Amino acid sequence: MSETFQTPKGVHDILPLDHEFHTYLKKVVRHRARQAGFRRISTPIFEYTELFKRSIGDDSDIVSKEMYTFEDRKGRSLTLKPEGTAGVVRSYIQNGMNQWPQPVLLYYFEPHFRYDRPQKGRYRQFWQFGFEIIGESDPALDAQCIQLANKINEDLGVDGVFKLQLNTIGTPEARKKYMQVLQDYYVGKERSLCDNCKARLSKNPLRLLDCKEEDCKILAEIAPPMRDYLDKESLAYHEELKEYLDELEIEYEENPKLVRGLDYYTKTVFEFWDKENGSQNAIGGGGRYDDLVELLGGQSTPAVGYSAGVERIIANMKREKVRVPSKDDLHVFVAQLGNEAKKKCLPLIEELREVGIKTMGALGKGSINVQLRLANKFKVDYAVLIGITEVREGTAIIRNMEKGVQETVKMEKVTERLIELIGDKNLDKYSPGELLYS
Ligand code: AMP
Secondary structure (H helix, E strand, O other): OOOOOOOOOOOOOOOHHHHHHHHHHHHHHHHHHHHOOOEEOOOOOEEEHHHHHHHHOOOOHHHHHOOOEEEOOOOOEEEEOOOOHHHHHHHHHHOOHHHOOOOEEEEEEEEEEOOOOOEOOEOOEEEEEEEEEEOOOOHHHHHHHHHHHHHHHHHOOOOOOEEEEEEEOOOHHHHHHHHHHHHHHHOOOHHHOOHHHHHHHOOOHHHHHHOOOHHHHHHHHOOOOHHHHOOHHHHHHHHHHHHHHHHOOOOOEEOOOOOOOOOOOEEEEEEEEEOOOEHHHOOEEEEEOOOHHHHOOOOOOOEEEEEEEHHHHHHHHHHOOOOOOOOOOOOEEEEEOOHHHHHHHHHHHHHHHHOOOOEEEOOOOOOHHHHHHHHHHOOOOEEEEEOHHHHHHOEEEEEEOOOOEEEEEEHHHHHHHHHHHHOHHHOOOOOHHHHOOO
């Protein structure tokens, strides 16, 4: 026997049962996004590496150690997208979206790739959905972005697990000043830092504030507070945002140590943390990125966004025992005996499917009993049995699988009777017009 294959380290299949969650999540996101005027965008799975370097920052964890980067045949450096915002902003500029009515509201639901150390809730391919509001700066928009995220958490039944963490990191100029203060503060304390923080101190000192290592945490606790060095405008902006959140009755925790790992943020940053495990199991985060469009070559355009991890949300939905409706369950299994019966079955199966009855059958040979056992395994509500007698008499037997009772009906009445039994509202009708709005 030849060797079997496993998925590469850190990635996994999305099996049918998980797809029930995926589909549900996608519908909730789509529904909420649509209600608020967002339109869907998909950017390519890979982009030029430079896009991520310039936007996320050379010294960020993502760029310095987590990107899947490769060269194409012409030697161009490409990278599988590790996050969604950079590609969306690239697209905004490339497609002249500054000519569209502003702000431009976009959402996505896409796979992303990071060479992370695989562990529970941390994968190398994972799905994120996200929202971007590009073209306006106003704390009311930050509040609406947070509200949308909050609503989705509520819809998915995980709002009780997470707590919103909120901070402002001011303008890049103010932050630069503060980073110098931080570096000065850590002089002489380097020995107590973890290796990661030692390496980050010179390039990305803000990240020392949210390190999870005990010793680093103690030092961060008594570090000079960032707020003391931020510009007045950012602080006023933050106060206004909090007023709006209060107005919307959204609970939050002020977290002056929250910095997010990506360079492009300005002013507002926020994350949804697990109430028990803090940032370890965050399900999503976002913030304002007023300088990114310009940094990537567009005109100066303010923006705010949010992204969330699908796998982590699903894991929490399962933990919270949230049930999702599944549309995959079959209604009917068609069992037949003999070639003549099989010939009658094929058009019947098609007819049933056409009216929205989810049907399988005519799978091969086997006695009626074997097929009925199979019908049980597929957990159908009804079986349609067609044997030699039924073919001769132009009838079929409809069996209620749960009750074990059956009735004989004329072949041409089978569909009508099954619709009656299953109920019109339970049918899975396919109509392109309706699909658009389902
Ligand atoms: P970030 O922008 O890095 O905070 O990512 C936003 C969200 O995506 C996180 O809160 C996680 O829910 C999810 N996420 C990020 N990285 C991973 C990963 N490697 N595996 C699974 N989910 C992830």
